[in-house]
Amino acid sequence: MSVQRPLEQILARNLLSSITTPAFLLGEGGVLLYYNEAAAAMLGRAFEEGVNLSAREWTQVFGPLGEDGRPLDYEQLPAVLTVREQRPYHGTFRIRVVDGGERKVAASAIPVVGLGGSTGAIVFFWPVRERADEAAQRSARAWEHRPPDRRASRNRSGR
Amino acid sequence: MKITIWGARGSVPSPEPETMRYGGNTSCVEVALSDGSTLILDAGTGIRSLGLARPRAQQPITILLTHLHLDHIQGLMFFAPAFEPGAEIAVWGPASPEASLHQRIARYISAPLAPVAVRELPSQVSFREAEPVEWRIGPARIRAQPVNHRGPTLGYRIEDGGAVLCYIPDHEPGLGAQLEQLGEEWISGFELAREATLLIHDCQYTDEEYPAHVGWGHSSMSDALTFARRVGAQQVVLFHHDPLHTDEFLDSLATVAQERWRQLGGADGQLTLARERLEIELGPSATSASRAARNGARPVPLPAATSRTPAAADPLTPAVAYDACPGVGPLRGGRRAAA
Numbered sequence: 001m002s003v004q005r006p007l008e009q010i011l012a013r014n015l016l017s018s019i020t021t022p023a024f025l026l027g028e029g030g031v032l033l034y035y036n037e038a039a040a041a042m043l044g045r046a047f048e049e050g051v052n053l054s055a056r057e058w059t060q061v062f063g064p065l066g067e068d069g070r071p072l073d074y075e076q077l078p079a080v081l082t083v084r085e086q087r088p089y090h091g092t093f094r095i096r097v098v099d100g101g102e103r104k105v106a107a108s109a110i111p112v113v114g115l116g117g118s119t120g121a122i123v124f125f126w127p128v129r130e131r132a133d134e135a136a137q138r139s140a141r142a143w144e145h146r147p148p149d150r151r152a153s154r155n156r157s158g159r
Numbered sequence: 160m161k162i163t164i165w166g167a168r169g170s171v172p173s174p175e176p177e178t179m180r181y182g183g184n185t186s187c188v189e190v191a192l193s194d195g196s197t198l199i200l201d202a203g204t205g206i207r208s209l210g211l212a213r214p215r216a217q218q219p220i221t222i223l224l225t226h227l228h229l230d231h232i233q234g235l236m237f238f239a240p241a242f243e244p245g246a247e248i249a250v251w252g253p254a255s256p257e258a259s260l261h262q263r264i265a266r267y268i269s270a271p272l273a274p275v276a277v278r279e280l281p282s283q284v285s286f287r288e289a290e291p292v293e294w295r296i297g298p299a300r301i302r303a304q305p306v307n308h309r310g311p312t313l314g315y316r317i318e319d320g321g322a323v324l325c326y327i328p329d330h331e332p333g334l335g336a337q338l339e340q341l342g343e344e345w346i347s348g349f350e351l352a353r354e355a356t357l358l359i360h361d362c363q364y365t366d367e368e369y370p371a372h373v374g375w376g377h378s379s380m381s382d383a384l385t386f387a388r389r390v391g392a393q394q395v396v397l398f399h400h401d402p403l404h405t406d407e408f409l410d411s412l413a414t415v416a417q418e419r420w421r422q423l424g425g426a427d428g429q430l431t432l433a434r435e436r437l438e439i440e441l442g443p444s445a446t447s448a449s450r451a452a453r454n455g456a457r458p459v460p461l462p463a464a465t466s467r468t469p470a471a472a473d474p475l476t477p478a479v480a481y482d483a484c485p486g487v488g489p490l491r492g493g494r495r496a497a498a
Contacts, residue, residue: 004350007305013345014335049342115254116291
C-alpha cells in the first residue's frame, strides 16, 4: 500500500506539471520527487517515476557545478539550504546535461511548508546566457579536464 | 452503519420546484453508527431538517465539518439542538494557521451575519481541529485528511462494524492531474477513499461544464468516476449537485454517469446520485457488500396538495414525494404526490 503524499506536495507537482518554467520538486531531506517536462528538456532526460533520488544522488547526476567546473559544496546548494532552513535561496551555477555538456542556470528555491511542517522545496531554473568570454573559458577548462584518450581522438580528427 | 442524506446540493441552497426530487438543501449527511450514536457530516442547510427530526434525548452530538465554506456550515445556526440547554455538541473541522476553528466559525455566527453569537448558544459547543491521525468516536474509527479544494478542506474516512464510509463532498482530484495515469500516492484523497464500502464524492460539474470551472475545487463527472474506480470504492454516491442542475437534468446526468461508469469497468447498481432523505445501510466491507437503500425511512405523510402550507406543514414533509431515479440503481421510490 503506497503512502499518500502530503496535499501540498500533490498540488505542487500538479502546478509544476502544468507550467513551462523548468522546476524540481523536492521532498523531506531534499529527495527529488519530480521534475517537469521543461526541466527534462533542459537536462536531456525524462523524469522517472518512483526513483526518488536522494539529494546527494541527484546532485551527483545533475550538478550543480561551480564556475570552475567542479561540483559545488553539497551543503551550500540553494535547494539543500532551502529545505534545511525553510527559507528561500537563489544562486547561479552550472548543471550537467545528458550529452555531457553543461548549462549555466539561475535557480530559486522556495520552501514548501504544509500545516504539519516543512515538506520540501520547489526549485525553479532558467538558463542564463553566457558571455562569449565565459563560454570560451569554460570550453578551455572542459578540454583540460577531458580524459587524455578523448583529447587524442579529437586531435587526430583535426576538429 | 446507516447513512441518511439531508442535503446534497452544493454552493448555495436551491429550493425550487425544479429541484425538489434531489433536493435544494446544501451538504449534510447523517451517519448512524453500530451503537446507535450519530455522526453528522457537514452542516449545510440540510442540518436544519435533521435537527428537527432528531429526538431530543440523543446525546452527545458530533459534527464533522469538511471545510467552512458557507454551504457546509450555513445550517449550524438553525440546528435545533444548538438551542437546547445542556445539549453537548462537538464540532470538528480543519485546522488553519490563520485562526482557530472556533474563531473562524464565530465569524459567521456573530454580528452582523447572525443575530446570535456562538457564546450565546444555550448548548455546550466545543470546537476541535481534526489532526491527520486516526481517532475514535464511539465504535467508529475516524480519519481526516486534507484534500484538494479551495482553502483548508478535509475528507473523512469512517470505519464501523467492518464497513467503511468515505466522505469527500468538495474535491477536485483531477486538477492538473491525469487521474488515469498518476501513481496512487499522487492522487488527492486516494488513501482516504481506498476500497471504501461507500464513497460519497463531489460531482458538481458535467464534463462539458468543467473546463469553465477548472480550479474551482469541484469535480467533473468523469474525474469523480475515475477517482472512484481507481480507489476501488464498492458503492458510489455522486454528491454536491450544482444549484443550476434541475431534477430532469440530474436524471439525465445519472444516465450518462451510469454509462461512463460501465465504460470504466464499473458494475450496475454501484452508482447513485445523492438526493435528500436517501438512506443507505452499509454492511461489512466485503466483495459482496450488503446494501439496502430506500427513500424516506422515516414516515413522511404526503400532503393532500403539492403546494406546501406554511407554518401548518410538518417541516419534514416534502411538497412532492421522491421517486426512484431511473437507471441509477436499485432504489425503491416513494409514492408520487397526488396532483
